[in-house]
Amino acid sequence: MEIPTYEDMLAAHDRIRPHIHRTPILTSSYLNELTGARLFFKCENFQNAGAFKVRGASNAVFGLSEAEAARGVCTHSSGNHALSLSYAAGRRGIPCHVVMPRTAPQAKKDAVRGYGGIITECEPSTSSREAVFADVQAATGGNFVHPYNDPRVIAGQGTCSRELLEQTDGLDMVVAPIGGGGMISGTCLTLSSLAPEVKIIAAEPEMADDAYRSFKAGHIIADDAPVTVADGLKVPLKELTWHFVSNHVTDIMTASEAEIIAAMKLTWQRMKIVIEASCSVPLAIILKNKDAFAGKRVGVIITGGNVDLDALPW
Amino acid sequence: MEIPTYEDMLAAHDRIRPHIHRTPILTSSYLNELTGARLFFKCENFQNAGAFKVRGASNAVFGLSEAEAARGVCTHSSGNHALSLSYAAGRRGIPCHVVMPRTAPQAKKDAVRGYGGIITECEPSTSSREAVFADVQAATGGNFVHPYNDPRVIAGQGTCSRELLEQTDGLDMVVAPIGGGGMISGTCLTLSSLAPEVKIIAAEPEMADDAYRSFKAGHIIADDAPVTVADGLKVPLKELTWHFVSNHVTDIMTASEAEIIAAMKLTWQRMKIVIEASCSVPLAIILKNKDAFAGKRVGVIITGGNVDLDALPW
Numbered sequence: 216m217e218i219p220t221y222e223d224m225l226a227a228h229d230r231i232r233p234h235i236h237r238t239p240i241l242t243s244s245y246l247n248e249l250t251g252a253r254l255f256f257k258c259e260n261f262q263n264a265g266a267f268k269v270r271g272a273s274n275a276v277f278g279l280s281e282a283e284a285a286r287g288v289c290t291h292s293s294g295n296h297a298l299s300l301s302y303a304a305g306r307r308g309i310p311c312h313v314v315m316p317r318t319a320p321q322a323k324k325d326a327v328r329g330y331g332g333i334i335t336e337c338e339p340s341t342s343s344r345e346a347v348f349a350d351v352q353a354a355t356g357g358n359f360v361h362p363y364n365d366p367r368v369i370a371g372q373g374t375c376s377r378e379l380l381e382q383t384d385g386l387d388m389v390v391a392p393i394g395g396g397g398m399i400s401g402t403c404l405t406l407s408s409l410a411p412e413v414k415i416i417a418a419e420p421e422m423a424d425d426a427y428r429s430f431k432a433g434h435i436i437a438d439d440a441p442v443t444v445a446d447g448l449k450v451p452l453k454e455l456t457w458h459f460v461s462n463h464v465t466d467i468m469t470a471s472e473a474e475i476i477a478a479m480k481l482t483w484q485r486m487k488i489v490i491e492a493s494c495s496v497p498l499a500i501i502l503k504n505k506d507a508f509a510g511k512r513v514g515v516i517i518t519g520g521n522v523d524l525d526a527l528p529w
Numbered sequence: 530m531e532i533p534t535y536e537d538m539l540a541a542h543d544r545i546r547p548h549i550h551r552t553p554i555l556t557s558s559y560l561n562e563l564t565g566a567r568l569f570f571k572c573e574n575f576q577n578a579g580a581f582k583v584r585g586a587s588n589a590v591f592g593l594s595e596a597e598a599a600r601g602v603c604t605h606s607s608g609n610h611a612l613s614l615s616y617a618a619g620r621r622g623i624p625c626h627v628v629m630p631r632t633a634p635q636a637k638k639d640a641v642r643g644y645g646g647i648i649t650e651c652e653p654s655t656s657s658r659e660a661v662f663a664d665v666q667a668a669t670g671g672n673f674v675h676p677y678n679d680p681r682v683i684a685g686q687g688t689c690s691r692e693l694l695e696q697t698d699g700l701d702m703v704v705a706p707i708g709g710g711g712m713i714s715g716t717c718l719t720l721s722s723l724a725p726e727v728k729i730i731a732a733e734p735e736m737a738d739d740a741y742r743s744f745k746a747g748h749i750i751a752d753d754a755p756v757t758v759a760d761g762l763k764v765p766l767k768e769l770t771w772h773f774v775s776n777h778v779t780d781i782m783t784a785s786e787a788e789i790i791a792a793m794k795l796t797w798q799r800m801k802i803v804i805e806a807s808c809s810v811p812l813a814i815i816l817k818n819k820d821a822f823a824g825k826r827v828g829v830i831i832t833g834g835n836v837d838l839d840a841l842p843w
Contacts, residue, residue, distance in 0.1 A: 239553060241575070260801040261555070480838060487574040487834035489801040520801035524794060529838065 219366035221408040224373035231273040251509035257379045260520025264302040266295035271368030275360040276303040289357035293319040296362035301332030314348045363397030364453035372401025390497040391516040393417035394448035396456030403463035414465040418496040421469040447493035470499035494518040533680035535722040538687035545587040565823035574834025578616040580609035588685030589674040590617040603671035607633040610676035615646030628662045677711030678767035686715025704811040705830040707731035708762035710770030717777035728779040732810040741781040761807035784813035808832040
């Protein structure tokens, strides 16, 4: 297991800078008043391909040697990692094979193809996904870029917190959602070197609280197919992300489905930005634990904005 | 009829700066590719009270003498002007009376009250509104701030284009929606002095195309109660705004209801921002008249983001 270092993150930032946006920070006096905190929203929903995942995917793709790149990249994902890896591979002009469940939304499949990704469908089960992915990888020889359990990906995600620190004038805490733990691990990687005094809070849906239970138990607990509106946060921790979570995260807090949906709608209404349910979990936990955040300067990572506008959860 | 001057706009900007955001410019490589133009979106949906109208309202409110201010302000509006005037009056700590139709959305009424506005309801007809408003003004002695046919309001709206010019590196055209003509008049006021070479295009719903027909006929044509999803654009031109439209606007183009809704949804999907149907009309006319905009640097004013998330038009 190769743990990415602070220097890996710095190198990632130099490597991916031509391919990503330095996304803006937005603030809301309404939400500051409501929470009693000073909130700084890092808007990765404005990122290329609509999510922070393009940072890690670009770092992996543009870090390949010419010989590796010629064989392309491959992954399995039904979400933003599929979009992001297709986008990054398209920018480098190399093939990208993605294994997606047959049942993934048509809009997501269309978007992957729009970026030049080649989709192989599997059944919506772990066994089918693994079998189909093994076949695809064997056939193409592509470099496997895991959605989060990959040092290149974690180093890439860490660039987001570096920008967040540069764009704000000191923070007491950073809150980010946690699913597989890629963004949280990148945040830990960067902050533990650059600003170790900043507390790192992970926000998770109650209905998929495996990271919360892992954190309390001291070892990885993985759930099988949890159901939550925050569909980017269903996957379990893996050894690399567990390393960062267990060593650097201050706390994990959870929110109910209703609280997540309310925070999502409130953000759309008051901040006028389109954000996913997954990245509404941080605001949801801030709203339900006001005492923990009141008076603090809090960075909140808005991880993505890829939403089906025809199936909003309210 | 007192025509506001360029100096009035400069004075307005100094007066209102503490009360408004200098809203950001967003760009979208996807929309640039789709249209062939380079589009610069001035995001007044991120403005205080959720719309550009707070510029004109703040200029009126903060330009009052102490004696005038003591009697407060009043207006009639079912939309963003009601919110903005209440917001500005609240910042100055003076009363704001708003006449709103009984049938206005509850959410809008709640928001006006949230900013401290005092609502008097009327029937949803011009005659009732005028009669009730006359009573309210007589009873309170408040200063009437018209939603657009007011030199203070037009000078305030003109500050938006001044920022747009400062934030971009030269423009060929600016496109803004037209209803009563307040934003377009402010745009004309500013650009005709600061950058007279920039073409000014007004965008209007086909279903409420009274400004288009006025522009072609050479005199004001007012429709009675047009029906369009762009509910901020139903009102007619008045003498002050007609002055600017007839003297400085390059052209008025129209879009159908379906084109407006498609442009609105596309903006939400690709730019991840919440915008009103009214400010989707500019993108709609750019998409349907690509030849007129291709190769040009085009400023697009996103006028507001106050949308009922429970009643989206798609």
